Amino acid sequence: xxxxxxxxxxxxxxxxxxxxxxxxxxxxxxxxxxxxxxxxxxxxxxxxxxxxxxxxxxxxxxxxxxxxxxxxxxxxxxxxxxxxxxxxxxxxxxxxxxxxxxxxxxxxxxxxxxxxxxxxxxxxxxxxxxxxxxxxxxxxxxxxxx
Amino acid sequence: xxxxxxxxxxxxxxxxxxxxxxxxxxxxxxxxxxxxxxxxxxxxxxxxxxxxxxxxxxxxxxxxxxxxxxxxxxxxxxxxxxxxxxxxxxxxxxxxxxxxxxxxxxxxxxxxxxxxxxxxxxxxxxxxxxxxxxxxxxxxxxxxxx
Amino acid sequence: xxxxxxxxxxxxxxxxxxxxxxxxxxxxxxxxxxxxxxxxxxxxxxxxxxxxxxxxxxxxxxxxxxxxxxxxxxxxxxxxxxxxxxxxxxxxxxxxxxxxxxxxxxxxxxxxxxxxxxxx
Amino acid sequence: xxxxxxxxxxxxxxxxxxxxxxxxxxxxxxxxxxxxxxxxxxxxxxxxxxxxxxxxxxxxxxxxxxxxxxxxxxxxxxxxxxxxxxxxxxxxxxxxxxxxxxxxxxxxxxxxxxxxxxxx
Ligand SMILES: Nc1ncnc2c1ncn2[C@@H]1O[C@H](COP(=O)(O)OP(=O)(O)O)[C@@H](O)[C@H]1O
Ligand SMILES: Nc1ncnc2c1ncn2[C@@H]1O[C@H](COP(=O)(O)OP(=O)(O)O)[C@@H](O)[C@H]1O
Numbered sequence: 001x002x003x004x005x006x007x008x009x010x011x012x013x014x015x016x017x018x019x020x021x022x023x024x025x026x027x028x029x030x031x032x033x034x035x036x037x038x039x040x041x042x043x044x045x046x047x048x049x050x051x052x053x054x055x056x057x058x059x060x061x062x063x064x065x066x067x068x069x070x071x072x073x074x075x076x077x078x079x080x081x082x083x084x085x086x087x088x089x090x091x092x093x094x095x096x097x098x099x100x101x102x103x104x105x106x107x108x109x110x111x112x113x114x115x116x117x118x119x120x121x122x123x124x125x126x127x128x129x130x131x132x133x134x135x136x137x138x139x140x141x142x143x144x145x146x
Numbered sequence: 147x148x149x150x151x152x153x154x155x156x157x158x159x160x161x162x163x164x165x166x167x168x169x170x171x172x173x174x175x176x177x178x179x180x181x182x183x184x185x186x187x188x189x190x191x192x193x194x195x196x197x198x199x200x201x202x203x204x205x206x207x208x209x210x211x212x213x214x215x216x217x218x219x220x221x222x223x224x225x226x227x228x229x230x231x232x233x234x235x236x237x238x239x240x241x242x243x244x245x246x247x248x249x250x251x252x253x254x255x256x257x258x259x260x261x262x263x264x265x266x267x268x269x270x271x272x273x274x275x276x277x278x279x280x281x282x283x284x285x286x287x288x289x290x291x292x
Numbered sequence: 293x294x295x296x297x298x299x300x301x302x303x304x305x306x307x308x309x310x311x312x313x314x315x316x317x318x319x320x321x322x323x324x325x326x327x328x329x330x331x332x333x334x335x336x337x338x339x340x341x342x343x344x345x346x347x348x349x350x351x352x353x354x355x356x357x358x359x360x361x362x363x364x365x366x367x368x369x370x371x372x373x374x375x376x377x378x379x380x381x382x383x384x385x386x387x388x389x390x391x392x393x394x395x396x397x398x399x400x401x402x403x404x405x406x407x408x409x410x411x412x
Numbered sequence: 413x414x415x416x417x418x419x420x421x422x423x424x425x426x427x428x429x430x431x432x433x434x435x436x437x438x439x440x441x442x443x444x445x446x447x448x449x450x451x452x453x454x455x456x457x458x459x460x461x462x463x464x465x466x467x468x469x470x471x472x473x474x475x476x477x478x479x480x481x482x483x484x485x486x487x488x489x490x491x492x493x494x495x496x497x498x499x500x501x502x503x504x505x506x507x508x509x510x511x512x513x514x515x516x517x518x519x520x521x522x523x524x525x526x527x528x529x530x531x532x
Contacts, residue, residue: 010214013161014175020318024294025178027316027347029160032171045378052349056317068156103387107361112354115386119350122385166438170414173436173467191498198469202437249507253481258474261506265470268505 010037012075017068018059018088026073027052030084037077038145046123047082047143053116054086054139062090062137081125081144092133156183158221163214164205164234172219173198176230183223184291192269193228193289199262200232200285208236208283227271227290238279294346295319298326306405307335308398312344315352323352327359336368339401343374348382356392369393371401414466415439418446426525427455428518432464435472443472447479456488459521463494468502476512489513491521 012033016022030051034044055071063069072087098117106114121127126142158179162168176197180190201217209215218233244263252260267273272288296319297312307330315323330338340356360370371393375383383394395401416439417432427450435443450458460476480490491513495503503514515521 008214010163011161011216012163013159015157015159017156017158020316021182023316023318023349024314025175025182028178029171029175032174036167036171049349049382052316056349056351059317068154070157103357103391107357107391110358110361112358113350115350115353119382119385166436169436169438169469170434195469195502198436202469202471205437249477249511253477253511256478256481258478259470261470261473265502265505 009076009078012077014073014075015070018055018063018071019067020056020059022071023052023055023059026055026071030073030075033075033077034082034143037082039082039143043143043146047084047141050120050123050141051084051086053120054084054141057116057139058086058088058090061093062088064091079145081142083140083142085138085140087136087138089134089136092131092137095129095131155222155224158223160219160221161216164201164209164217165213166202166205168217169198169201169205172201172217176219176221179221179223180228180289183228185228185289189289189292193230193287196266196269196287197230197232199266200230200287203262203285204232204234204236207239208234210237225291227288229286229288231284231286233282233284235280235282238277238283241275241277296322298323300326300330303339303402304406305409306337306339306402308339308341308402310341310344314347315345315355316347316349317351320351320355323355324358327355331359331362334366336363336366337405338363338368338370339398339405340370340372341374341398341401342372342376342379343398345379346376348379350382350386353383353386353388356388360392369405371395371404373398373401416442418443420446420450423459423522424526425529426457426459426522428459428461428522430461430464434467435465436467436469437471440471440475443475444478447475451479451482454486456483456486457525458483458488458490459518459525460490460492461494461518461521462492462496462499463518465499466496468499470502470506473503473506473508476508480512489525491515491524493518493521 014026014029027048031044031048034047039047051073058071069090074085076083099114100118101114120141124141125144128140130138160172160175173194177190177194180193185193197219204217215236220231222229245260246264247260266287270287271290274286276284294313296314299310301308309326356370363370373395374397375394383389393401393404414433416434419430421428429446476490483490493515494517495514503509508514513521513524
């Protein structure tokens with residue numbers, strides 16, 4: 001019953017409809033896997049939040065015309081890290097030009113968003129985007145075992 | 147926040163390593179989806195147990211030489227039913243000739259198993275097997291909304 | 293599965309919202325309605341008590357960003373209290389403490405409105 | 413995540429196992445060890461209290477099947493008590509009640525051994 005760091009790579013994959021009522025399911029799953037493979041509660045909850053943010057973006061932005069498309073959450077764990085890829089086949093975006101305004105600026109501008117990508121980058125050790133609109137848009141996030 | 151019966155088909159898929167420490171994860175996921183789409187606690191816990199039994203069989207029997215292969219749990223929900231398919235790519239079996247002994251007989255014979263498939267058939271409304279050893283072995287289980 | 297609840301209480305001229313459960317993109321609209329109702333009834337002195345909140349994502353934080361300007365323009369404020377460390381961390385990471393009053397106890401948050409009232 | 417625990421107590425010559433959490437293919441080996449220890453110490457009068465068990469699959473039931481013959485041959489028995497309805501249903505579906513004593517209270521299960529002892 002004690003968790004051990006995995007010796008070889010383990011893969012977990014979860015695909016489900018891009019609807020906000022599935023966020024709780026995804027978080028639950030991700031935090032349990034993170035804990036099971038050896039992260040403490042604090043690290044697990046960071047991973048959980050980063051994945052929630054990436055999936056919330058898929059639900060809100062990837063398929064603006066049609067909810068209920070696929071969110072694909074892929075988790076790979078090896079001896080020194082956990083890697084999560086959140087993918088959609090939606091409209092995509094340019095991560096380099098997305099405006100990452102600071103809080104005061106957002107509030108003045110009456111924008112209530114713009115915080116998700118900032119959180120993801122702060123919470124995870126490495127973040128990487130691969131965008132092919134309509135085909136495959138991926139946010140890859142890595143957390144190392146400390 | 148209230149659950150509604152789904153109007154169109156929804157698909158959920160979970161793939162993970164065939165290891166017994168993943169059974170709790172699978173059960174959790176399945177019972178949450180079942181509840182979310184409108185089954186009561188009693189029905190959800192039947193579905194949860196049936197899926198556990200099918201996945202336990204994959205872990206114990208499908209890949210006798212190599213643990214950590216893939217269990218694939220696919221859930222489709224439409225207006226009148228939930229359909230779960232548990233698949234492996236392992237050695238397969240013949241569901242028609244598998245011995246479904248009764249309890250007294252099993253105990254006398256010193257066998258401690260043989261109960262899983264009986265439970266699955268009792269708990270679900272419809273069960274169907276499609277076996278292609280080494281390629282795809284599937285247990286398909288259906289539960290109707292009452 | 294655990295859900296989300298927002299309950300309103302009054303302490304003199306301060307409205308207190310108790311949050312419970314998880315606040316994410318799915319449940320944020322419930323909190324938005326609660327704020328909208330306060331604004332509709334011109335209740336601009338608001339304390340949000342997070343004691344029973346177990347999870348928040350940026351979709352939840354967005355609600356506080358969306359209403360704060362309007363409420364402050366009307367002489368009120370949204371003060372936040374009683375966050376678990378895990379919840380506070382999210383607000384902190386995004387720089388909220390420099391723009392919002394975040395207190396460790398609800399009473400202190402309420403007192404801030406009353407002190408301000410006495411001074412004016 | 414909730415785990416599984418098995419704790420042993422003694423009531424005179426009856427060994428009582430308290431089960432807690434979930435009993436599935438992952439945790440069944442822990443229960444097997446507990447039974448093996450009882451057999452190693454020739455404790456054949458066994459009551460299993462299910463009050464705190466929240467889940468069981470056939471892998472858990474298999475443990476009871478695996479040891480019962482041996483224990484009965486040695487003049488003992490495994491008696492089961494205090495199951496939640498959800499747990500009892502699984503035993504019931506598979507026909508256990510005709511082959512095992514299943515009591516609603518631990519005391520009744522223990523008493524059965526003591527009554528039997530007085531008669532002999
Ligand atoms: N999966 C995605 N598909 C399309 N656009 C996205 C996706 N993820 C992020 N974006 C874009 O990046 C922007 C910034 O995202 P984020 O920082 O999470 O803030 P918010 O979602 O609150 O706007 C979004 O407004 C959106 O334009
Ligand atoms: N996924 C599977 N792959 C290979 N064999 C299987 C699979 N599922 C079931 N079986 C076969 O069917 C038998 C009966 O299964 P079951 O009724 O669950 O009892 P038990 O697993 O306790 O033997 C197993 O012993 C095994 O031979």
